[in-house]
Amino acid sequence: MKFIQYIGGIFTALRSLAGGMIVTWKELLTPKVTMEYPENRKTLVISDRWRSELIMPHDENNEHACTACGICMINCPNGTIQVTSSSIDTEDGKKKKILDKHLWDYGSCTFCNLCVITCPSDAIIFNNDFEGAVFDKSKLLHRLNHEGSKLRDRKKEASTLDTSAKKENKEA
Amino acid sequence: MLIYSQPLELTKLLAAIDNFLQGNLTPGWTVLVKGILVGILILAAYTLIALSLIYIERKVAAFFQARLGPNRLGKYGVIQSLADMIKILIKEVIQINKADKLLFYAAPFFVIVASVLAFGALPFGMNLHALDFNIGVFYLLAVSSLGIIGILLAGWSSNNKYSMIGAMRSGAQFISYELSAGFSLMTIVVLSGSMQFSEIIEGQRYCWNLFNGHLPAMIAFLIYLISGHAETNRGPFDLPEAESELTAGYHTEYSGLQFGFFYLSEYLNMFIVAAVAATVFLGGWMPVQIKGWEAFNQVMWYIPSWAWFFGKAGLLMFFSLWVRWSFPRLRIDLLLNLEWKYLLPINLANLLVMVVIVLSGFTLTDLFPALFGK
Numbered sequence: 001m002k003f004i005q006y007i008g009g010i011f012t013a014l015r016s017l018a019g020g021m022i023v024t025w026k027e028l029l030t031p032k033v034t035m036e037y038p039e040n041r042k043t044l045v046i047s048d049r050w051r052s053e054l055i056m057p058h059d060e061n062n063e064h065a066c067t068a069c070g071i072c073m074i075n076c077p078n079g080t081i082q083v084t085s086s087s088i089d090t091e092d093g094k095k096k097k098i099l100d101k102h103l104w105d106y107g108s109c110t111f112c113n114l115c116v117i118t119c120p121s122d123a124i125i126f127n128n129d130f131e132g133a134v135f136d137k138s139k140l141l142h143r144l145n146h147e148g149s150k151l152r153d154r155k156k157e158a159s160t161l162d163t164s165a166k167k168e169n170k171e172a
Numbered sequence: 173m174l175i176y177s178q179p180l181e182l183t184k185l186l187a188a189i190d191n192f193l194q195g196n197l198t199p200g201w202t203v204l205v206k207g208i209l210v211g212i213l214i215l216a217a218y219t220l221i222a223l224s225l226i227y228i229e230r231k232v233a234a235f236f237q238a239r240l241g242p243n244r245l246g247k248y249g250v251i252q253s254l255a256d257m258i259k260i261l262i263k264e265v266i267q268i269n270k271a272d273k274l275l276f277y278a279a280p281f282f283v284i285v286a287s288v289l290a291f292g293a294l295p296f297g298m299n300l301h302a303l304d305f306n307i308g309v310f311y312l313l314a315v316s317s318l319g320i321i322g323i324l325l326a327g328w329s330s331n332n333k334y335s336m337i338g339a340m341r342s343g344a345q346f347i348s349y350e351l352s353a354g355f356s357l358m359t360i361v362v363l364s365g366s367m368q369f370s371e372i373i374e375g376q377r378y379c380w381n382l383f384n385g386h387l388p389a390m391i392a393f394l395i396y397l398i399s400g401h402a403e404t405n406r407g408p409f410d411l412p413e414a415e416s417e418l419t420a421g422y423h424t425e426y427s428g429l430q431f432g433f434f435y436l437s438e439y440l441n442m443f444i445v446a447a448v449a450a451t452v453f454l455g456g457w458m459p460v461q462i463k464g465w466e467a468f469n470q471v472m473w474y475i476p477s478w479a480w481f482f483g484k485a486g487l488l489m490f491f492s493l494w495v496r497w498s499f500p501r502l503r504i505d506l507l508l509n510l511e512w513k514y515l516l517p518i519n520l521a522n523l524l525v526m527v528v529i530v531l532s533g534f535t536l537t538d539l540f541p542a543l544f545g546k
């Protein structure tokens with residue numbers, strides 16, 4: 001009886017070992033999903049929800065939607081955003097704030113998205129451009145508004161592409 | 173027997189070198205120069221094979237684990253292990269304060285010398301055989317067992333409990349499985365009636381020993397592969413180096429080139445086991461031939477003998493990698509259980525069966541001399 005068990009045990013073991021080897025053999029032949037990054041730049045797909053770099057979309061007239069209200073700066077938990085503004089007089093005699101510099105520090109941002117959510121004018125969004133590594137720390141400080149840009153006229157705003165893209169982004 | 177044309181064989185080249193040396197030097201110098209040449213060749217082949225094995229192992233392991241493995245250095249990462257070698261060569265050999273200095277430094281040499289000695293006695297191809305002892309199998313078993321002395325010394329002299337436990341485990345494992353490996357090779361020695369590698373290979377011209385001895389030969393083959401794995405400390409029998417328990421086992425304290433020696437010899441031992449199995453069971457460098465099919469045989473001979481040898485050994489090595497990445501590591505008691513309660517008794521019975529089969533003429537060559545006979 002013992003002897004039969006002994007022999008039976010050997011065959012059970014061999015069978016289960018062979019079963020394991022079949023499993024690993026299948027694994028050997030399955031196509032690998034590893035992405036080889038710098039080579040696959042062209043085909044690389046980054047999720048739309050990925051937050052890489054804060055940008056302020058400008059339209060073809062070099063106009064943005066930032067009213068320099070400073071809400072993003074107040075809401076940022078890390079003090080990453082610095083909004084500086086100056087006030088000018090408009091033609092009809094009113095005082096108006098305009099944006100001087102919208103500074104965002106890539107190095108201290110936690111990509112929490114609070115600034116984007118709270119901006120009343122939907123002036124800033126996160127893009128997908130994740131290759132943000134630089135050799136110098138000072139290069140991490142981005143100025144978001146372009147040189148010579150100005151505030152977009154409210155009436156035209158609804159038709160611009162940038163904000164509609166922004167809305168989609170928020171809904172997602 | 174027909175003489176086949178063998179265009180890619182190295183025999184002519186070797187003969188030319190031999191003639192050249194004998195024509196220009198006195199006999200004593202000829203032997204000396206030849207010895208040095210062979211030594212250099214063997215060492216070069218040793219390093220090359222070990223490096224390519226390390227690369228292949230990493231690649232195959234990666235594919236078994238659904239990864240790509242090294243893929244940055246050169247096309248598909250082929251020169252990765254070369255870079256690793258350079259890195260290891262320029263690393264500092266760290267002095268261990270309370271180690272037994274002499275033994276500590278001697279240990280890696282024992283390991284590497286044992287595997288070079290065994291490597292040198294392998295028949296790589298037709299006439300590519302440094303020394304054809306008439307006790308080749310015995311010699312190989314003897315020198316490959318020397319390595320364990322190095323491992324025990326390494327563990328002892330490191331003055332480190334992990335190294336010591338690793339070395340003791342390795343010793344227990346090696347000595348146990350050496351028995352099985354020896355007996356399974358003896359089974360084939362009984363079958364082929366010789367311990368000389370060249371004769372064993374010649375005997376497998378039309379029928380590999382694996383088939384010639386049918387059932388007992390196949391059992392011996394399996395047992396040899398299992399114990400070969402265990403002797404080379406490779407998974408699933410890699411408890412001497414179980415990193416989760418022993419950091420790195422017996423070579424924990426070694427660094428730089430000394431570690432490199434252990435590393436190289438581990439891979440080379442794997443090759444040696446595969447090569448011996450291929451030579452003894454699968455016909456070694458002898459091309460596949462079928463009696464009477466002259467055209468077919470000629471085609472087979474166009475493939476040079478060393479390609480056959482490396483092909484067969486390569487298959488077995490792939491098998492070994494496959495096993496390594498399939499099974500979980502054994503516990504030490506189960507490991508010794510497997511050897512002493514299963515492999516050894518089966519092996520002894522198997523040897524007896526083989527003797528009976530050979531004596532009563534039940535081998536394939538005896539049963540069908542027209543098909544397989546010499």
Ligand code: SF4
Nearest residue numbers: 076109110112113115
């Ligand atoms: S994402 Fe968060 S941390 Fe980054 S700038 Fe916006 S509010 Fe600040």
Ligand code: SF4
Nearest residue numbers: 066067069070072119
């Ligand atoms: S980005 Fe938005 S929240 Fe920030 S200052 Fe401009 S308008 Fe205000």
